[in-house]
Amino acid sequence: MKKKEEKSEEGIVRFLDAATVSGVYSVKTGYAVLIQQLPAQTADPFWKTLWSLPLQPKWKLFLWKLLHNGLAIKSELHRQGVPIQDVSCDLCGAQTEDFNHLFRECRIARAAWRGGCLNIHSQLHGYHSISDWIQYYIRLLISQDGISSSNISTFVGTLWALWLFRNNRVFNPDTPVIQPVGLYIFSILQTHIVFMDTDTTTTISPSSTIQEGLPPPGFHVAHLGISRTGTLFVQLQIDGAWYKDTRHAGIGWCVDNANPLDDRIIGGSNFGLCTSALHSEALAFLYALQWASDCHIHSARLFSDSYNLVTLLRGDGRGDIGILWLVQQIQCLGSTFQHCEIYKADRNRVHRAHQIAGEAAVLFIRFNSTML
Template identity: 55%
Template sequence: MKQVWRPFSNPQLLVSKVFRARASFLSNNPSTRTLYSGRYSYGLRGLLKANALLKQGCSWKIGNGLSTPAGSARWVNGCIPEFKPGISLPNLAPHNVIFFINHQTMGWDTAKVVASFVPADASSILVLEAPNTAQEDFCYWAGTSSGKYSVKTGYAMLQQQLYSTSTHSATDSFWKILWSLPLQPKWKLFLWKLLHRALAIKVELYRRGVPIQDVFCDLCRSEPEDLQHLFRMCVTARSVWRGGCLGIHSEFNGDLSLSDWIQYYIRLFISLDGPSSTRLGAFVGTLWTLWLSRNSRIFRDSSASRPFDSLLAEVMDNHSIFVNSEAPASSPNEAGVVAGDSSPPGFYMAQLGRPPGEPFAFSSSRWLMV
């Protein structure tokens, strides 16, 4: 990394000019995307690897904003700002930071920043130092007060990344817990899509470039239909959560992301009631019913849609049937007959093919009517 920093921070050097002529990604211009032409030598491969690590610890000081892409460079306190979910990515992809500079006041254009970025990143941008349009954008090392790279701070950054990688095990453990829960497979797949923002709602479709004229919620018509609004902040969703058996006020902690909010309640109910928690089933069932109700309202006649309480009752009945069918059967009696609540009315499960002297080893099972 030290060998990369020298030509990276001193473009006037001969070695820097050589690399810039052969591989433009070693340039100090973050918007350059031309590829290296030629074969990769072992030395160049090492420099490219070090360059990728080096850029993770660098940040960009905004001058005129001409060379810094707004959505892919680390120019907001060493981080890449996040656009709002309702913003179409193809429309903002070509914009550099200069698009968000007000040239009359020589400061940030508040209206554009607030309308384009999530609230946390918009607040961070507006408190940044006013851009100096008389100079070009430049890169500096964020680990030191002087802005120059040092081996000590580079090693500290790599150690921090190693620690952050180990903390990902908490997220991995959540998915292991989720897949092992006694929930219907379609519920688990639904939660996976929900937490990965893979549901086909209006804002997500528009963000991916699908031409949608109206992205507002069909019920309240006050906010765009994103995941946070549909499952938490909509008037209907808040009424459902507050009036349900769980009594959750979904509008509380509104700055918490939907993913963190869902994971919090799932972990809470598991810690209090265990994996077979009825409150956990009611929580996931309410999320699933909100999704079914929304699809029924959009793709079917809204006037003929069922009441939410009736739909939720049917969903929970189906979940109870699934849970009971997954429950382990009772121990067999001497006749090899297993009587349990999970058997159909008027039937008993009989284990056939029991070897003599081995009362619990069976080769097959059949439902027998009595």
């Protein structure tokens, strides 16, 4: 038996030596010969596409684990023999936590997909596995907008946000959930933009330009409320962002934080198509005032970097009939407040609202957080 093994090993060595150009065996040449003997396998092109997506590395790794059922989902841990007493979903408590439920069928997941800019009905194509469902949408988004589409970032970012949202509930069960999932997704996508170093300010047309002879910031004001006197105001910064080539627009508004270390966003954003930067700015005012009214705010001080819009709200100047109609709507809504002051400010004063509007225009983000 031993002689047969020795002869077999000698035969393999002679075969490997003969297969090399020099006739001298090495580990490298042996590996190359053995690889040639393996049957040809066709690699799935999707994996090559996955690693080439313009996403954060941790997002790619997360997506790869998700597509291979490699996340620590309760049902998967239970299947592998990990003793888990309760396998129900921590977000809704209604069903078993498996991959399809957590990322598609849970009411939190459904609200996240329907409320986002992609407007995905996650319960459609229910017969697909979570892997097939994700691959279908990524291929679809690539076919529509290319591999650099911001919609792909929004899609994968929503999956990542749902996973983090779930983990926060699992590992911090006593912490009250203050931030809604839509705002949570917005924060995740905002962080992704910073990480990928996407500079939206170079492509989005500003809502106003600096002109000579204008009054300094804070001295150009429109009074729309019932009374012009008051001391306690909720201060809002408002801005609109507009792409001239595509006419895509984003609007954003937020309450000034008294604490500079408080990074919560109390306000909202929306997106759509506009005819001009002034148009997007006017829509931002209309949405912001409606939001303030819904939050039962009676005295508001609003800041904008658009001189032209403040001028129109004062009743001065001329504009397009569509803009004038919006101005009338803003004036009508502002007249329902006890105090409503709108100030022309510089860009730094509305920096946060400018960021929200820019990201809404780029990523098609819509969210609304109410006053506590």
